[in-house]
Amino acid sequence: SQQGEEDPQALSIQEGENATMNCSYKTSINNLQWYRQNSGRGLVHLILIRSNEREKHSGRLRVTLDTSKKSSSLLITASRAADTASYFCCSITGNQFYFGTGTSLTVIP
């Protein structure tokens, strides 16, 4: 399977804390994306980082990419209760999209 791995599988933090999720993938990529899924609903695209980039920011999100280790991380700063969701990384090679196993984040008010 080309599916990526994510850790932790589940993460529970207090509101205001930072949340870090990690993703590892298996093949060379064109870019890597992070998606968010609220319970039982569709996925929402959060951020894309290209294979030649090492770090990218968008609001409270910070994504890093280490192609030598085939890994990426998503940091959510100053978390809010509304950030409670599942987060998936998705590595893209050509026209192939490979989703990670996901991290379930709970932010406690």
Place this chain on the structure above:
Amino acid sequence: SAVISQKPSRDICQRGTSLTIQCQVDSQVTMMFWYRQQPGQSLTLIATANQGSEATYESGFVIDKFPISRPNLTFSTLTVSNMSPEDSSIYLCSVTREGALNEQFFGPGTRLTVL
């Protein structure tokens, strides 16, 4: 972005029956995909829906079980045939657009429960 709707949003079906899920996009898109997400799991790609030709299925998925149509650039259907409880999942349609091939836009999903 692309606005995607799916119908039905949820359904409860009996074993042995079939259900057809519709995916409608508000603009012409390049590629359309169908995913399955079993409870608590990640997304698994079922197939790429090709306009005017047979869908391209991933390993482990076959046309007899999951027939797919895509008669035009904005519409596709996925049928889950001869259902069993193991087919209980969320089924998601996604699309990519010309000029944004690396970003997928997802529909809200169809939650299927098979009794």
